[in-house]
Structures are given as structure tokens and as C-alpha cells.
Amino acid sequence: MNSPKVAVIGAGPAGLTLARLLQCHDIPCTVFEYEKTIDARDQGGTLDLHENGGLLALKEAGIYEVFLKHARPEGEVLKIYLPDDQLIMDEGKNADQARPKEMHGRPEIDRIKLRTMLLESLKPGTVQWGHKLRKVESSGEGPSERTFALHFQHRVEAGFDLVVGGDGAWSRVRPLCTSEKPFYSGIAGYDVRILDADNTQPALAERCGHGMCLTLGPNRGILSQKNGDGTIRTYGFMRAAETWEEDSGIDFKDPDTALADFIDQFYSDWAQDAKDLILKADRGTAVPRKMYMLPVGLRWESQPGVTVIGDAAHVMTPFAGVGVNVAMQDSLELSRQIISRKDQWTSKAEQRLSLAAGIAAYEAEMFDRAERYAKKTIMYLDLFFHHRGGVAMVEHFDRVKAIEKAQCEDGATKEALQERVRTAQEVGSTG
Ligand SMILES: Cc1cc2nc3c(=O)[nH]c(=O)nc-3n(C[C@H](O)[C@H](O)[C@H](O)COP(=O)(O)OP(=O)(O)OC[C@H]3O[C@@H](n4cnc5c(N)ncnc54)[C@H](O)[C@@H]3O)c2cc1C
Incomplete structure (x- = not known):
């Protein structure tokens, strides 16, 4: 046949x-x-x-x-900053700040x-x-x-x-x-890249580290990740209306002005290093994006x-x-x-x-x-887009880690652990 x-x-x-x-x-x-x-x-x-x-x-x-x-594997590390540049999590440097075990080995x-x-x-x-x-x-x-x-x-x-x-x-x-x-998920923003960051923007490359570097404020973030070719890719994403591009009045066809206007409008009081991840991007790489979901x-x-x-x-x-x-x-x-x-x-x-x-x-x-x-x-x-910013993400990781630790200590079954994680996640998502 x-x-x-x-x-x-x-x-x-x-x-x-x-x-x-x-x-x-x-x-x-x-x-x-x-x-x-x-x-x-x-x-x-x-x-x-x-x-x-x-x-x-x-x-x-x-x-x-x-x-x-x-x-x-070296890319498997996460840093979280607050908009005032306070570093609240750095799992590459502090083992006790590592994400929950369920997120390791990726x-x-x-x-x-x-x-x-x-x-x-x-x-x-x-x-x-x-x-x-x-x-x-x-x-x-x-x-x-x-x-x-x-x-x-x-x-x-x-x-x-x-x-x-x-x-x-x-x-x-x-x-x-x-x-x-x-349908539109309610999250949108600007996707930009700094090419060959180790050589062109060494200070930003250092800030970003080898993996993911999130700066999380109320309802918005500057989300950066290091790629294998040395590029830093950054998403300036936030909760926004589907019409945000038109509403903003920013001329996205002109990246020279658009990057600065975007920062002025949405991140003006954030730390300069976080803003630079967008402001110092290579002009030709910037693309506005809206996130959709089924x-x-x-x-x-x-x-x-x-x-x-x-x-x-x-x-x-x-x-x-x-x-x-x-x-x-x-x-x-x-x-x-x-x-x-x-x-x-x-x-x-x-x-x-x-x-x-x-x-x-x-x-x-x-x-x-x-x-x-x-x-x-x-x-x-x-x-990611919590009204309390990055603090909520770190608290969530701490909750899940506490449950994992309890499982090691009290020998709870895998099912019981999963149930506890689910409950913690539900609390986290509404907290
Ligand atoms: C900004 C962003 C960041 C992401 N980060 C992550 C992440 O860190 N981790 C993760 O797991 N996922 C991530 N994702 C999601 C991930 O990219 C997708 O889930 C994944 O690519 C899905 O793979 P796919 O093959 O189903 O679809 P796609 O990757 O979208 O591939 C679809 C292919 O179909 C082709 N195609 C489309 N229409 C047609 C057509 N009419 N005829 C012929 N070909 C067509 C496209 O050109 C494309 O090559 C991210 C997504 C986005 C948008």
C-alpha cells in the first residue's frame, strides 16, 4: 500500500x-x-x-x-529589576534566588x-x-x-x-x-534589537547578562533577552488598547523619533539603563507588536x-x-x-x-x-504586567519554592504538590 x-x-x-x-x-x-x-x-x-x-x-x-x-544552557538565567533600577532577583549570581525547580533544565x-x-x-x-x-x-x-x-x-x-x-x-x-x-490579548508594545551588544553596548550587555533581564513596573515592562549571536532583543510591552499605535500619535515609520517618543510617553520615569535597552536599539530593527491569542x-x-x-x-x-x-x-x-x-x-x-x-x-x-x-x-x-510590578513575580516564585521545599520535607505526593502549586498560582494571579 x-x-x-x-x-x-x-x-x-x-x-x-x-x-x-x-x-x-x-x-x-x-x-x-x-x-x-x-x-x-x-x-x-x-x-x-x-x-x-x-x-x-x-x-x-x-x-x-x-x-x-x-x-x-548559560542562557537559562533570569534577572528582575524594578523601574528605579533596584535588582530584586539575580539567579545567575545568587543560588538562593533561583526559580522553582519545575522551571530548571530548559x-x-x-x-x-x-x-x-x-x-x-x-x-x-x-x-x-x-x-x-x-x-x-x-x-x-x-x-x-x-x-x-x-x-x-x-x-x-x-x-x-x-x-x-x-x-x-x-x-x-x-x-x-x-x-x-x-483575539487581542491586551498586551502590545515595541520589539527592538541591539546588534552585537557585547561590542557596541558593553554596559547594557553586562546588565542583561546571558539570559533574560526583566524590568517590571506597574502594568508594563522592558523585557530583554540575550541571543546566541550577541544581540539583545528587547520588548517594551504593556497593557494597552488594541488601537495604541494610532492613539499614541507616535510616527512608527520614523524609528529615529519613534524610539524616543515611545520612551517619553510610556517609560519616562524609569531608570536610564532600562530605557537605554530601547533607546540604543539599532534603528532598522524596531517593530511595534500586538499580542493575539485563541x-x-x-x-x-x-x-x-x-x-x-x-x-x-x-x-x-x-x-x-x-x-x-x-x-x-x-x-x-x-x-x-x-x-x-x-x-x-x-x-x-x-x-x-x-x-x-x-x-x-x-x-x-x-x-x-x-x-x-x-x-x-x-x-x-x-x-508580567501586574499592578505591583516585579515584586509580584518574585513573590510568586517564592511561594512555589516554599511548596517544593515542603514537598521534600513532608513527602507530599506529586499530585498533592501539583494541587498546592495550582492553588498558589491562582492566588498569585489575583494577588
Ligand atoms: C514575541 C514572541 C516571543 C516568543 N517567545 C517564546 C519563548 O520564549 N518560548 C516559547 O516557547 N515560545 C515563544 N513564543 C511562541 C512561539 O514563537 C510559537 O509558539 C512557535 O513559534 C509556534 O510554532 P509554529 O510552528 O506553530 O508557528 P510559527 O512559528 O508561527 O510558524 C508558522 C510558519 O508557517 C508559515 N506560514 C504562515 N502562514 C502561511 C501560509 N498561508 N502559507 C504557508 N506558510 C505559512 C510562516 O511563515 C511560518 O514559517 C514567542 C512568540 C512571540 C510572538
């Missing part, structure tokens, strides 16, 4: 991980990607991969050793490195660059006959048995599963032959740092569900029915898992 004809839309972490996992089990697939080349746009900052998320997927995909060559990798290593793991020609999907059309009566045609900007390719949307927040595949669309707990009735993974299924804001991990775990779970049914591929009809069953099983697991992480993300959003 021939393999099914499989299309994966989007060469992001989710799509590429799925393609690799399928190819490891001799299931061919084509990845259609909108961008024209791997470096067509800035690929963003660093990502931390978690044991039961991205790292697990890479292990199963047989490329964990490659990851280790590019990983930056090595960082630059996003471009992750994408490159996933691409290099695929068979040549797997990714079709410059293919912007416009819509997916299905035809055929019932699940055993259903096939799909992909409409790109310049051509149509038909006859797919399985279409997986790994095409991010604004997915063109998702409408076949649900009519829900991302509803927490989104579910849909499973559709034969088509599903979505990663941000296309459950885009969340980045504040729990879990998006890429949930995405890569989706790829892992979906690939397992497809691969474990390969022995049912005795005819084309049976093959399509087995794919439909695999999709349903994947989605049932994914919906619950994504909901858990989406709730966690909301909790962290509230801590």
Missing part, C-alpha cells in the same frame, strides 16, 4: 518537527512554506525547550545530539538555529518555499473518500489525503476545523483528513515561554497517532479512516494539554 499524500503547511517549529518525525517512519510529506528562503525575515529571539515538550520531540526525532551542539536555543537544524534533518526538497496557502478545499463523500486541494497564490495542488496546518496564528487551514479566530480551552469536532498543530491550534501570548514546546509536542503526539496505525493501511479507504482516527485521538489529547498551558500563560501574563 502506498503512503498517504501528506501536506504540512508552514515550516515553523511545529511543521518541521512533524515532517521529520513522519520521515523517520518512512512516511513522505511535503512542507509548503510562505517565506521564500530560510532567512527571508528575522526569525525572532531565543526559545527554551522543556523536557516533556521540545526536548522530547527532538529525542524521538533522533536529533537531540544536534540540538546539544547549538543549545545555550536550555535555550536561538530560533534560527532550531529552524536550521530541523530543516537540515529533512530529505532534500521536502520544503517548498514561496508557497503562500490561500485556502484549502475538500472533496469526496465521507471520511474514506475525502481529499484536499491546496490553493496557493500561483497554483493549485490537489489529491492530498492529509493536510496539517502548522501555519501559525493566522492559519489558513484552521477554518476547516473551527471558525474561531485569534480562546483558552478551544475545542472543535474532529474533521477527517485535516487538523492543525502549534500556534495554528492554540496561539497564546509568550509569557509562560511554552508556545514552541506545546507546538513540538503536538507534532510528536500527532506523528505517534499516525504511525501507530500504519498497519491498518490495507486500502486507500482504510488508510484515510485510520488517519481520521489518528487525528481524533491527537486532538483529544491536545485540547486538554493546550488548555492547561493556556491557563498557565494567562497566569504569567498577569505576573
Whole structure:
């Protein structure tokens, strides 16, 4: 029996991980990607991969050793400042200020490195660059006959048995599963970079350290992270109306004035070093951003032959740092569900029915898992943009650490510990 004809839309972490996992089990697939080349746009900052998320997927995909060559465990450190420059947490220097144990063991990798290593793991020609999907059309009566045609900007390719949307927040595949669309999360701001910071801005590089450096004030923050290539990427993010760019009157087309106007308007009384992380940014790198999310707990009735993974299924804001991990775990779970049914591929009809069953099983697991992480993300959003600023985040870490310590001392079960952490988190998010 021939393999099914499989299309994966989007060469992001989710799509590429799925393609690799399928190819490891001799299931061919084509990845259609909108961008024209791997470096067509800035690929963003660093990502931390978690044991039961991205790292697990890479292990199963047989490329964990490659990851280790590019990983930056030294990036796993966090500093928190208040707007008056008081340093209230520095886990690189003070072991007793380390984050809770549940957050340890999450090595960082630059996003471009992750994408490159996933691409290099695929068979040549797997990714079709410059293919912007416009819509997916299905035809055929019932699940055993259903096939799909992909409409790109310049051509149509038909006859797919399985279409997986790994095409991010604004997915063109998702409408076949649900009519829900991302909505504005209430958080927006300016995304800027200082290139080669160790040489161009050594004092700011020192302030930032090797990992993440947050300056957190009431309802807003200056969130910086060091990337492997020496760049400091900073988000000046805050609680704001969706129309904040127009409301501000700032001319974002002119970064020379926009950076200073942005600081004047939103961070005027903050310490100079924090402001400089934005003011000293390379002009061409500044981009205003708004953060969007899908509803927490989104579910849909499973559709034969088509599903979505990663941000296309459950885009969340980045504040729990879990998006890429949930995405890569989706790829892992979906690939397992497809691969474990390969022995049912005795005819084309049976093959399509087995794919439909695999999709349903994947989605049932994914919906619950994504909901858990989406709730966690909301909790962290509230801590990043708390009315008491960075103090609330440090208090939250202290609460979770106290619970972890109690568990060591009183031998509470893992379930009891998790319940206590959940309760502490709920208190933290409303505190
Ligand atoms: C500012 C910011 C910071 C973040 N920081 C973190 C972090 O620290 N840790 C973390 O875990 N997560 C973080 N995230 C979230 C993380 O980036 C995403 O969860 C992750 O990239 C999802 O991967 P994906 O493959 O599902 O989607 P994406 O990475 O969005 O990839 C989708 C791919 O599909 C392509 N595509 C889109 N539309 C089409 C189309 N119509 N046709 C063909 N191709 C298309 C895109 O070009 C892209 O290559 C952050 C997100 C943002 C915005």
C-alpha cells in the first residue's frame, strides 16, 4: 500500500518537527512554506525547550545530539529589576534566588538555529518555499473518500489525503476545523534589537547578562533577552488598547523619533539603563507588536483528513515561554497517532479512516494539554504586567519554592504538590 499524500503547511517549529518525525517512519510529506528562503525575515529571539515538550520531540526525532551542539544552557538565567533600577532577583549570581525547580533544565536555543537544524534533518526538497496557502478545499463523500486541494497564490495542488496546518496564528487551514479566530490579548508594545551588544553596548550587555533581564513596573515592562549571536532583543510591552499605535500619535515609520517618543510617553520615569535597552536599539530593527491569542480551552469536532498543530491550534501570548514546546509536542503526539496505525493501511479507504482516527485521538489529547498551558500563560501574563510590578513575580516564585521545599520535607505526593502549586498560582494571579 502506498503512503498517504501528506501536506504540512508552514515550516515553523511545529511543521518541521512533524515532517521529520513522519520521515523517520518512512512516511513522505511535503512542507509548503510562505517565506521564500530560510532567512527571508528575522526569525525572532531565543526559545527554551522543556523536557516533556521540545526536548522530547527532538529525542524521538533522533536529533537531540544536534540540538546539544547549538543549545545555550548559560542562557537559562533570569534577572528582575524594578523601574528605579533596584535588582530584586539575580539567579545567575545568587543560588538562593533561583526559580522553582519545575522551571530548571530548559536550555535555550536561538530560533534560527532550531529552524536550521530541523530543516537540515529533512530529505532534500521536502520544503517548498514561496508557497503562500490561500485556502484549502475538500472533496469526496465521507471520511474514506475525502481529499484536499491546496490553493496557493500561483497554483493549485490537489489529491492530498492529509493536510496539517502548522501555519501559525493566522492559519489558513484552521477554518476547516473551527471558525474561531485569534483575539487581542491586551498586551502590545515595541520589539527592538541591539546588534552585537557585547561590542557596541558593553554596559547594557553586562546588565542583561546571558539570559533574560526583566524590568517590571506597574502594568508594563522592558523585557530583554540575550541571543546566541550577541544581540539583545528587547520588548517594551504593556497593557494597552488594541488601537495604541494610532492613539499614541507616535510616527512608527520614523524609528529615529519613534524610539524616543515611545520612551517619553510610556517609560519616562524609569531608570536610564532600562530605557537605554530601547533607546540604543539599532534603528532598522524596531517593530511595534500586538499580542493575539485563541480562546483558552478551544475545542472543535474532529474533521477527517485535516487538523492543525502549534500556534495554528492554540496561539497564546509568550509569557509562560511554552508556545514552541506545546507546538513540538503536538507534532510528536500527532506523528505517534499516525504511525501507530500504519498497519491498518490495507486500502486507500482504510488508510484515510485510520488517519481520521489518528487525528481524533491527537486532538483529544491536545485540547486538554493546550488548555492547561493556556491557563498557565494567562497566569504569567498577569505576573508580567501586574499592578505591583516585579515584586509580584518574585513573590510568586517564592511561594512555589516554599511548596517544593515542603514537598521534600513532608513527602507530599506529586499530585498533592501539583494541587498546592495550582492553588498558589491562582492566588498569585489575583494577588
Ligand atoms: C514575541 C514572541 C516571543 C516568543 N517567545 C517564546 C519563548 O520564549 N518560548 C516559547 O516557547 N515560545 C515563544 N513564543 C511562541 C512561539 O514563537 C510559537 O509558539 C512557535 O513559534 C509556534 O510554532 P509554529 O510552528 O506553530 O508557528 P510559527 O512559528 O508561527 O510558524 C508558522 C510558519 O508557517 C508559515 N506560514 C504562515 N502562514 C502561511 C501560509 N498561508 N502559507 C504557508 N506558510 C505559512 C510562516 O511563515 C511560518 O514559517 C514567542 C512568540 C512571540 C510572538
